[in-house]
Amino acid sequence: MAFDSNVKIGVLGGGQLGRMMIQSAIDFNLDVHVLDPDPNAPCKNISTSFTNGSLTDFDTVMAFGADKELLTIEIENVNTEALKELQKQGKKxxxxxxxxxxxxxxxxxxxxxxxxxxxxxxxHEVANAEEVKAKKDFLPFVNKLATGGYDGRGVQAIRNEEAMDKAFDAPGFVEEMVDFEKELAVIVARNEAGEMKTFPTVEMVFHPEHNLVEYLFSPAEINSGIEEQAQKLAKEVIEKLDMVGLLAIEMFLTKEGKLLVNEVAPRTHNSGHQTIEGNVTSQFEQHLRAILNWPLGDTTTLWPSAMVNVLGEDGFTGDAKYEGMSEVIAKSGVHVHLYGKKLTKPFRKMGHITVSDQDMNELREKVNFVKSTLKVKA
Structure with missing residues (x-):
């Protein structure tokens, strides 16, 4: 648990999550080395060193990890066999x-x-489209791919028999379509000493077509009983996984007031971006504290906050131009976080904006203003 900033940290993935983690790491004089397949990844110019290479190739990951003391991820699609081998060699x-x-x-x-x-x-587990179609008594349901789905891809809502042609012809499962009241998320951290801390529950609103979080509010508008259950459930999941690090848990709150775990991400997550300005400790700092076995930070909410994803406008591909940015940054409580991506394409995550206000109604108004004013075009 002793503080030591002379740890050589290797991160698999150099996207925006890695970039924001490095921004926190700089405060502690930590050296962060990054591996990413994109030669122009968002982390490229701010990491201590940048290696351009595959995250899924055994030899590449082994070579990258050889001189690192601690390895972590900012994306799940990595070669776990190489990570197991590095762990055997004594790396954390x-x-x-x-x-x-x-x-x-x-x-x-x-x-x-x-x-x-x-x-x-x-x-119900399914092996192919044929098996999905055989589950018609289970309709309406959601067909999910076992692997390869990411950021809303690999998820297909099937409401009736006519929609069965949308079924994935690959292994996965069909899941009962939940009639939910709200979609919630809790981020929980756990260090090697077993200390756990959760962030207050947030409420997510998804893009109707692209299954991406469009914006979220923190804290969620739920009663204290549900809040308590959500926090308890998050701790239970990370404990049962026996995981060290940061875990984001997406949950459905059903119309009957029950919480169901939807899915989890073993890393910093879209549902925690508002913690940068909205909480005493950000999710990025908390991730570092957890993997370094430092005392976990205070997760108290400073003020109600919201996060709006800045997505590339449909129909535009090329050098990004930010329309309405001057109007947006003129508003108090608005913080811009761009991800260092020069090129925009439809629905690409180009950045996010956090909005803070003591008044929930004012907060919602500001969020609507940001959403309608800021457009990423080319």
């Missing part, structure tokens, strides 16, 4: 490779919840 790897491997497969994730008594929507 958090989250542990076994946890990453389990979470990489959404079916295994669901089976883990069922086995450990974690509440989740009823589901």
């Amino acid at each position: 790897v958090f989250p542990q490779p076994e946890v990453i491997e389990l979470i990489q497969n959404k079916l295994h994730q669901k089976q883990f919840y069922a086995k450990h008594g974690i509440p989740t929507a009823p589901f």
Whole structure:
């Protein structure tokens, strides 16, 4: 638990999550080295060193990890066999490779919840489109791919028999379509000493077509009983996984007031971006504290906050131009976080904006203003 900033940290993935983690790491004089397949990844110019290479190739990951003392991820699609080998060689790897491997497969994730008594929507394993179609008595349902789905891809809502042609012809599962009141998320951290801390529950609003979080509010508008249950459930999940690091847990709050775990991400997450300005400790600093086995930070909410994803406008591809930015940054309580991506394309995550206000109604008005004013075009 002793503070030491002379730890050589290797991060698999150099996207915006890694970039924001480095921004926190700089405060502690930590050296962060990054591996990413994109030669112009967002982390490229701010990491201590940048290696351009595959995250899924065994030899590349082994070579990258050879001189690192601690390895972590900012994306799940990584070679876990190499991480297991590096762990055997005495490197610290958090989250542990076994946890990453389990979470990489959404079916295994669901089976883990069922086995450990974690509440989740009823589901049936399917091997192909034929098996999905055979589950017509289970309609309406959501067909999810076991692997390969990311940021809303690999998820298909099937409401009736006519929509069955949308079924994935690959292994996965069909899950009961939950009639939910709200979609919630809790971020929980756990260090090697077993200390755990949760962030207050947030409420997410998804883009109707693209299954991406469009914006979220913190704290969620739920009663104290639900809040308590959500916090308890988050701790239960990270404990049962025996995971060290930061875990984001997406949940459904049903119309009957029950919480169901939807899915988890073993890393910093879209549902925690507002913590940068909205909480005493940000999710990025908390991730570092957890993997370094430092005392976990205070997660208290400073003021109500919201996060709006800045997505590339449909129909525009090329050098990004930010329309309405001057009007947006003129508003008090508005903080811009751009991700260093020069090129925009439809629905690409170009950045996010956090909005803070003591008054929830004012907060919602500001969020609507940001959403209608800021456009990323080319």
